[in-house]
Amino acid sequence: MTINSLRFEHLVRGYGGLPVLRGVSAAVASGETLLVTGDNGTGKSTLLRCLAGLLAPESGSIELTEDGTALGTGQRRSRVGYLSPELSFYEELTVAEIMRLFARLRRVEPHRADELVERVGLPSGRAGGALSSGMRQRLRWAWAMLHRPSVLLLDEPFQNLDPASEGLTRDMLNDHLEQGGMAVIASPAPLGLSNVATRLELAR
């Protein structure tokens, strides 16, 4: 099994002079979950964006390691499975077209995309713009899992999901962890997760 770890230390990030993250540090290893909680505006989403390589921290370090090798920011972007409410897909393309497009870009076999669409129970021929908010969230899950990422970065992962869909996505998360993956989950609420290794509470 591949031994992976994600460690970030003293992360600082603000917006226009307004500090949001003030020296945040934590680590997570294979099979573990890091739960980041805090009120609105405490920087949970900002932290996940920094970890995904979508936002550069003003100071501090982020290190994703696979089998003892630290990956650069570009490699980190390709190894994370990112799920966020801000993540949108092409409204004019169908679910199958969206997933196959990203499967090709991620160098994943097309049937993996089809399998995930089937697993999350989405109608493959429906246009992205015609999906309900719960379906969009399931599409985000399928997209995040597409390339078998080593670390899942999940920002409010069960938002808009009905109980059946939430159970399904929790199973997907557990499968990911059992296979040696890591997860960083940001949510204002504890989410009732039982296998959390580390908790990080952010405050204003």
Add this chain to the structure above:
Amino acid sequence: MWQRVLNWLADVGVLFVKEWRSELRTRYALNTLLLFALTTLVAVGVALGPLGTSESARTSVLPVVFWLILLFAASAGLPRAFVHEEESGTATALRLAATPSSLFVSKVIYSFTLLLGLEIVVTPLYLAMMELSIEDGGALIAALLLGGLGLAAGSTLIAAIIAQAQGRGMLFSVLAFPILMPLLLLAIALTRAAVSGDGGTTWATEILLYDATVMVAGLMLFPVVWNP
């Protein structure tokens, strides 16, 4: 090494197909470019027409008007290349899944093919409406191909720069002046050479150099403006 090149080319192809598939379903850029070009074409045709310009002024004036039509049509439609990705929230997925260089090149090729389609419609109409005869067809084709490529590359680069900024419309105009002005002057000169038959090898070479410069600058700058 070769596998990486093939993978990169495959990414460009996949993203290019995505651009056209999206465009054919929404027809935003197609409609914008075509309607803008046809409107200005008719306005210019009625105002100047074949009789509205003296024979001596035709060679110098009409190529200028022709490229202004193409420039403003492109300015109306092409800046959407990246703005739409940012506004609709699809940029995040692309940032994580695609390499910046393959994305930039696919957008340039998409814009280029869009402009080529526009030129195929507008050029014969313009020549017919103005009764403008071409002495050197090769020079005209070179002007359309090389000028179109430069316009596509320059517009895509500007679109990438402005995509994450406020006041995008104004910024496009501000950046378009220094970036696209040299191309515009060269393309006009080459089109004049096509009309007069004076030979435009020098102008064509200079446009080719401009295109290469903008493409290289775009490939170097784009990862910086696209990623944090």
